[in-house]
Amino acid sequence: MVRSQELPVGTRPVNGDNGMSTGPAMSDSVLHRDLRHHYKNIIESTGVYLIDSEGRRYLDAVGGAAVNIIGHGVSEISDAVAKSPHSTSFVYSAVLTNPWQEELAAKLASITPVEKGKVFFTSGGSEANETAIKLARQYHLDRGVATKWKVISRAASYHGNTLAMLGLSGRPSWASRYSPYIDNNPRIAAAYCYRCPFSMAHPECGIRCAEDLERVILQEGPETVAAFLCEPVSGTSLAGAVPVPGYYEGIQKICRKYDVLFIVDEVLTGYGRTGKAFAIDHWNVRPDILTVGKGLGSGYIPIAACVADGRIVDTIRSVSGQFVHGFTYGGMPMACAVGVKVFDYVTEHNLFGLAAERGKYLRSRLDELAERIPEIGDVRGLGLLQGVEIVADPHSRKPFDPALDVSRRIVREAERRGVLLREGTPGANAGKDGDQIQISPPFIIRPDEIDEVVRVLGEAISAVLDQVG
Known part of the structure; x- marks a missing residue:
């Protein structure tokens, strides 16, 4: 069993005396996302910890952005980055392999729920999702159904930061500024039981949120709908919201009824994050196309992939013969070599099973915290993707005023105490308000480190609640 590496408690000096490099000095040349935030300069990492230039360590309870799954500073992987493949620096995958x-594609296809999966590599999740919708479109074209082009997605979702993916994401706070460039794609209701968009409760609801897909397909015209795209478990848009049992079985049935491809975005949830190889494995379904990213390289190198059902690829092969799409760095040797090392490391140390085990413990501790802090209105998630929703009134579920910026303040308070968390995206509650915190640490996090995360989260929530009255 892999354990995160021990570090001394508190700060430690960072200078030549301990042989630790401070790295390059901070400059004013980087265009940071938050132009008013002072960024810590991280110069070293090990296990579940990051260490800044002042010598302070931070427990990384979000794996960066649910990216790191194997832990920081794993020498087997960093050695692969340094050494492999020094004799083949770049191969353009449009003309060569x-x-x-080839090895990583075979390994990845062997664990996906996609039938006879064929793998297309990219550098990131947005590219993987762009690949998926282009593949869906070309599949329908090559089978002679040119009218099928629309992609339906869900409210309160996220599929990437390119313009096309922002158009398919139900994240108004990120897309609104760029609306002149973004298509208005059809969406169905979110699978969000805590704030059911139909004001119903399961099981009496009959899984109305799944049935909403049929309504939208009929509204748009089945002859125009190419695919349905969703995250099996929500990321920061709804911080770990999990659909009810039977939801995806219903979704797949509707997709098949109307000749619509079922695409699952596992960029965040895949590669063991929820305690199974892929989050969709928690349901008895097989998607037509699956995307994976983040954990595929565990943050050691940028890599993602789109995995398509063999029949989709066979159709394209037999008609046009070419998938008209590609990225310069897709399938590059170094990225795939690191991906192979990560796959082997995950397999050797049974990290998917470890994520399930540690996820159960994390959930139990979060449930205990919710009993002590009534403003934690909901705890949700699977495996090591967990979320808590903070409310002003636990009885009515009334959210805090967005102007109070409660989620961000909780995250900043936790950072001051040495734990890195991630706030949910503003607008979870019907696009208007709602405060959520995501916890998604590396799979190697120990129970005592989980205890520390939950303790600090509780302190941060209490401190912010005192501030906002």
């Missing part, structure tokens, strides 16, 4: 791409 390489052994590392």
Whole structure:
């Protein structure tokens, strides 16, 4: 069993005396996302910890952005980055292949729920999702159904930061500024029981949120709908919201009824994050196309992939013969070599099973915290993707005024105490308000480190609640 590496409690000096480099000095040349925030300069990492240039350590309870799954500073992986493949620095995948791409594709296809999966590599999740919708479109074109082009997604969702993916994401706070460039794609209701968009409760609801897909397909015209795209478990848009049993079985039935491809975005949830190889494995379904990112390289190198059902690829092969799409760095040898090392490391140390085990413990501790802090209105998630929703009134579920910026303040308070958390995206409650915190640490986090995360989260929530009255 892998354990995160021990570090001394508190701060430690960062200078030549301990042989630790401070790295390059901070400059004013980087265009940061938050132009008013002072960024800590991280110069070292190990296990579940990051260490800044002042010598302070932070427990990374979000794996960066649910990216790191194996822990920081794993020498087997960093050695692969340094050494492999020094004799083949770049191969353009449009005209050539390489052994590392072939090996990683075979390993990845072997664990996905996609039938006879064929793998297309990219550098990130947005590219993988763009690949998925282009593949869906070309599949329908090559089978002679040119009218099918629309992609339906869900409210309160996220599929990437390119313009096309923002158009498919139900994240108004990120997309509104760029609305002149973004298509208005059809969406169905979120699978969000805590704030059911139909004001119903399961099981009496009959899984109305799944049935909403049929309504929208009929509204748009089945002959125009190419695919349905969703995250099996929500990321920061709804911080770990999990659909009820039977939801995806209903979704797949509707997709098949209307000749619509079922695409699952596992960029965040895949590669063991929820305690199974892929989050969709918690349901008895097989998607037509699956995307994976983040954990595929565990943050050691940028890599993601789109995995398509063999029949989709066979159709394209037999008609046009070419998938008209590609990215310069897709399938590059170094990225795939690191991906192979990560896959082997995960397999050798049974990290998917460890994520399930540690996820159960994290959930139990969060449930205990919710009993002590009534403003924690909901705890939700699977495996090591957990979320808590903070409310002003636990009885009515009334959210805090967005102007109070409660989620961000909780995250900043936790950072001051040495734990990194991630706030949910503003607008979870019907696009208007709602405060959520996501917890998604590396799979190697120990029970005592989980205790520390939950303790600090509780302190941060209480401190902010005192501030906002």
